[in-house]
Amino acid sequence: MEPTLPWSWYADPDVLRREGERIFARAWQYVGHSAQLPQGGSYFASVAGQIPVVVTRARDGVLRAFVNVCRHRGHIVASGEGARETLQCPYHAWTYGLDGALRAAPRADREPGFDFAELGLRAISVDTWGPFVFVNPDPDAAPLHDALGDVPERLAQIVDVDALQFRFRTEFELDANWKIACENFLECYHCAVAHPGFTAAVDVAPDSYRLAAAGLTSSQLGPLRQNGDSFLAHGEIERSQFHFLWPNFGINVFPGRPNLSCGPILPAGPERTRRFLDYFFAPDVDQAWIDELVAFDDQIGREDTALVEGVQQGVRSGVLGGGRLLSESEQLVAHFQRLCTEALGQ
Numbered sequence: 375m376e377p378t379l380p381w382s383w384y385a386d387p388d389v390l391r392r393e394g395e396r397i398f399a400r401a402w403q404y405v406g407h408s409a410q411l412p413q414g415g416s417y418f419a420s421v422a423g424q425i426p427v428v429v430t431r432a433r434d435g436v437l438r439a440f441v442n443v444c445r446h447r448g449h450i451v452a453s454g455e456g457a458r459e460t461l462q463c464p465y466h467a468w469t470y471g472l473d474g475a476l477r478a479a480p481r482a483d484r485e486p487g488f489d490f491a492e493l494g495l496r497a498i499s500v501d502t503w504g505p506f507v508f509v510n511p512d513p514d515a516a517p518l519h520d521a522l523g524d525v526p527e528r529l530a531q532i533v534d535v536d537a538l539q540f541r542f543r544t545e546f547e548l549d550a551n552w553k554i555a556c557e558n559f560l561e562c563y564h565c566a567v568a569h570p571g572f573t574a575a576v577d578v579a580p581d582s583y584r585l586a587a588a589g590l591t592s593s594q595l596g597p598l599r600q601n602g603d604s605f606l607a608h609g610e611i612e613r614s615q616f617h618f619l620w621p622n623f624g625i626n627v628f629p630g631r632p633n634l635s636c637g638p639i640l641p642a643g644p645e646r647t648r649r650f651l652d653y654f655f656a657p658d659v660d661q662a663w664i665d666e667l668v669a670f671d672d673q674i675g676r677e678d679t680a681l682v683e684g685v686q687q688g689v690r691s692g693v694l695g696g697g698r699l700l701s702e703s704e705q706l707v708a709h710f711q712r713l714c715t716e717a718l719g720q
């Protein structure tokens with residue numbers, strides 16, 4: 375059995391600071407979806423790890439992203455989302471175009487040497503896959519599609535992401551380090567123990583439920599249980615797929631009607647995690663089926679929240695230095711932990 379990461383990494387503010395510099399400042403991260411930028415002259419604010427970002431579509435139609443921090447004294451510039459031609463900082467009203475250029479700053483004319491050209495918002499990398507919008511705070515990042523590996527191809531076998539429509543977002547917080555929430559997502563060893571509803575619908579036996587990790591992604595492929603009578607059996611998708619993109623992005627597709635939910639697992643402090651999940655469905659999926667899926671998914675979510683918060687209580691106690699991973703059933707957790715170790719160096 376492999377050892378886990380040192381448990382001190384799950385409560386230490388200094389580890390979180392290093393993760394910010396070495397992981398979140400240089401990785402592709404999901405921030406929102408294309409329906410948030412319906413036309414030229416729109417924007418939405420989000421975060422990449424703990425870095426505030428803003429994604430824009432200006433009148434020229436170009437998708438851009440910036441660090442959402444004012445070049446004056448550092449206030450957050452944009453919040454929420456909407457249709458606008460400019461972004462105005464609420465502190466002293468410095469005003470930026472959707473191309474990031476500083477357009478106006480009160481009293482700039484009275485300030486010798488005030489150089490608008492050097493005070494634009496800091497640009498970062500942005501790219502899309504289907505309706506999903508990703509940023510990488512590294513302006514020279516390698517292409518998003520390199521990071522996604524074979525996930526788009528695998529997903530295309532069960533659902534056409536371009537045909538999905540955004541329906542709603544859920545948001546929630548957890549009393550746990552972000553890595554514990556990721557690790558919980560990355561194994562189904564706990565499913566038979568902790569998720570009776572899920573296990574009644576999806577075959578979680580080790581020979582049926584497949585795990586695969588490569589590069590920056592990992593995938594879990596679980597068929598519907600034979601002889602199950604779940605609402606998940608009513609639809610064109612016959613197996614679930616759960617994908618993860620390093621460092622913190624999860625995608626869920628359940629069996630049944632064309633559905634996908636996805637979102638980031640965001641550090642909100644050494645022992646606090648913030649999440650949101652965007653739900654997408656094919657346009658013809660009826661509300662009754664969606665309601666059933668949401669109730670099913672909420673139940674799994676409550677079960678997982680209790681588990682990750684329980685782990686946080688244990689690992690933060692400082693009594694034990696670490697734990698153990700099963701080489702087969704927890705191989706995706708091991709993959710994630712190797713990427714953490716490589717990034718943080720020792």
Ligand code: FES
Nearest residue numbers: 444446447463466
């Ligand atoms: S901090 Fe933004 S205008 Fe002053």
Ligand SMILES: [Fe+2]
Nearest residue numbers: 558564569678
């Ligand atoms: Fe779970």
